[in-house]
Amino acid sequence: MSEVFEGYERQYCELSVNLSRKCNSAALLPDGEPKKQHTSELKVGLDDADALIRKMDLEARSLQPSLKATLLAKLREYKSDLNKLKKEVNKLALTGASQAAHDLESGIVDPHAASANQRERLAMSTERLDQSSDRIRESRRIALETEDLGVSILGDLHQQRETLLHSHTKLHGVDDAIDKSKKILTSMSRRISRNKWIMGSVIGALILAIIIILYFKLFHH
Secondary structure, X not given: OOHHHHHHHHHHHHHHHHHHHHHHHHHOOOOOHHHHHHHHHHHHHHXXXXXXXXXXHHHHHOOOHHHHHHHHHHHHHHHHHHHHHHHHHHHHHHHHHHHHHHHHHHOOOOHHHHHHHHHHHHHHHHHHHHHHHHXXXXXXXXXXXXXXXXXHHHHHHHHHXXXXXXXXXXXXXXXXXXXXXXXXXXXXXXXXXXXXXXXXXXXXXXXXHHHHHHHHHXXXX
């Protein structure tokens, strides 16, 4: 797996857990400046989370198809979780403050209900943290499998390289044998040509000698 994607994923998971905790804390604050400050910080954190999602998306789309499909499926889960968190923050910003102020003014704040709400939010944060941990472990498992596959491919490539080198050595030997054969054939061809000239010269000399002998016998008898 891409180390770049893993880095973005780690940052996102940590940021997501921190945002969930801040959201839970902000929900328990009374209406006022501290709550507004928490809400503003949450919105900034959500923007950072969106940026990390976009970076992971770009990185995933640049990888090989098999790994790309797995990472994009994981990204869809991250986007779904982030959208849920955005809804909680928006709800907190729009209705949380007014509802808390109304409860305080009317004097009907139920500490047991607030405690139950806090426990519910903490449980949700713990669940998100567990899911993030599971995803990181799954990413590491995929990375290890990819690494093993890469090692296997490198081993195969090394073996193929050795085979090609061995074949190259054999071909080089064949080339040497062909060169030697060419030299031998060239030498034989030259010898045959030379022998032809010698035989032609001998035959010519014999014919000339016969003609001379016949001449002397016929005209000088």
